[in-house]
Amino acid sequence: MRPRILALAAAVLTMILCATWAQAAPGTAADDTQGARHTRLDPDAVRESVAYLKETYHVSDAEALRRLQLQADAQILDKKLRKERPGAYAGMWLDQDHGGVLRVLTTSGSAVAPYIRALADRSHVRTRTVTHSRAELDGIVSRLERTVGGGPDSLFIPAVSMMENKVVLWRRDWVADAKRSGTWNKLSNLTGRPAATAAARTDAVAHELARGRAALAAQPRGLVEERRLDQPQQAFTPYVDWGYCHPLYCSTKYGPMRGGLRLNIKRDNGTWGGCTSGFNIRSKGGTTYNNWAWVLTAGHCVAGKTNNTYINHNGYPILKQHAPNAALEVNSYPYDFVMLPYISGSYSQTWLDNFSGKNRVMKYCRNGGQDSDSDTPCGTQATTADQWITGYHNFSEINPGWVACATGTGSDSSNYPESYDSGAGDGYLVGTRCGKVISPKDGVGIWTDICARKGDSGGPLFSQIDKTAYGILEGSYQSRTGPCYSGEINNYVPISTIYRYTDNVAGATYRVITSSTG
Secondary structure, three states: OOEOOOOOOOOOOOOOOOOOOEEOOOOOOOOHHHOOOOOOOOHHHHHHHHHHHHHHHOOOHHHHHHHHHHHHHHHHHHHHHHHHOOOOEEEEEEEHHHOOEEEEEEOOHHHHHHHHHOOOOHHHEEEEEOOOOHHHHHHHHHHHHHHHOOOOOOOEEEEEEHHHOEEEEEEOHHHHHHHHHOOHHHHHOOOOOOOOOHHHHHHHHHHHHHOOOEEEEEOOOOOOOOOOOOOOOOOOOOOOOOOOOOOOOOOHHHOOOOEOOEEEEEOOOOOEEEEEOOEEEEEEOOOOOOOOEEEEEOHHHOOOOOOOOOEEEOOEEEEOOOOOOHHHEEEEOOEEEEEEEEOOHHHHHHHHHOOOOOOEEEEEEOOOOOOOOOOOOOOOOOEEEEEEOOEEOOHHHOOOOOEEEEEEOOOOOOOOOOOOOOOOOOOOOOEEEEEEEOOOOOOOOEEEOOOOOOOOOOOEEEEOOOOEEEEEEEEEOOOOOOOOOOOOOEEEEEHHHHHHHHOOEOOEEEEEOOOOOO
């Protein structure tokens, strides 16, 4: 896991969101010309998400389901407004703290009003007038990226701060320091790429600051190993069988590789650390990696390791320790990911391709111990199930207040003596936890209030509402061990960020396996 101490520099200029929240026009019949749609969710399919809302906000099952259905409808509304009202739409979020109200930002209330009237739950929608549309801010980001960059080796990363209705230029001082000291290539596993001159970068930044549409802030960087290296390595029992696919103890007897399984990774000092598998990946195109299968996890899980010992799960060697191409293994937040290849084609067949239903991540929870029952609503016994994945969301479509779930394998030897200790602390149990997306801390990662510990890195963040992939766990805002408690904050690398960087590496595309790409 990657603790991140966030110390933002004062904004050079602050855009003030104007006006007050306006209630959507009530009682109007849905306007069919706006493509009214209402999503009815199966309560059993979103059980963990419902439980999170009930426990956190003390609401009924019906109210929790209403909020999730409003989220589903809002996702459709977001797409329509981006396409049909780009000059008026500025973003949205779901205000869970104040009654599960959808708040829509717009430069023109009248332009979005017909779309809101078409919503089944329009009584829980409010609008607010702001200065800049999302399309305008996205355009600024695109222009800045052409000058200042925005990839893993960039000195700046421009990003839209929707809640502030402005663009933030994240200054990556740690990248500049590494380049000056000559440690950048070793640090990042990248060779760098041509960039604009310093003068051109300065001019582009100054232009947007002067127009009052952007602010500067410092993006920090920090890294710790998956657990402390001076801790003794406990005994490990391979090939444990609990009678079903457990996050720490699975085998091909119970189906294919999936997100949410422990990846045991050997360090150069001989000890073993733990990370979590994120999603199954399939590459298409080119001549080198066409139709390859991969496992996606966090780049910092393997970066810097040189022993080349196979990565295993439950004693079974499965994956190579490194990606075969530097562009598929990056440790430069928010580009913190690796696509791990199977040891050979036969291993890929054994662990994935021999099975149907390759588009899955694990849901698992267990009550008991010191873990929070509100985070693991399992009833009276442990449960395990597969969450099917049918697509993904772009980072810009994942808004604050959206409910999501994550599975991790962080654990302690006192709770799981047959598995390697990941450093999560006594009382923290493996499994699935749900929470909500919170206002971005840095504009480039998906920040949530879902509890996570060391060993959960790389694990999948997904939505039960529409069975979509969101991202993989990068790190935490705070260093904690043991059971979950209040104030948990962590961040995930968006799937779309990974796609954007890896597209056309060796002539291929790399996508989470879904029902249409398996």
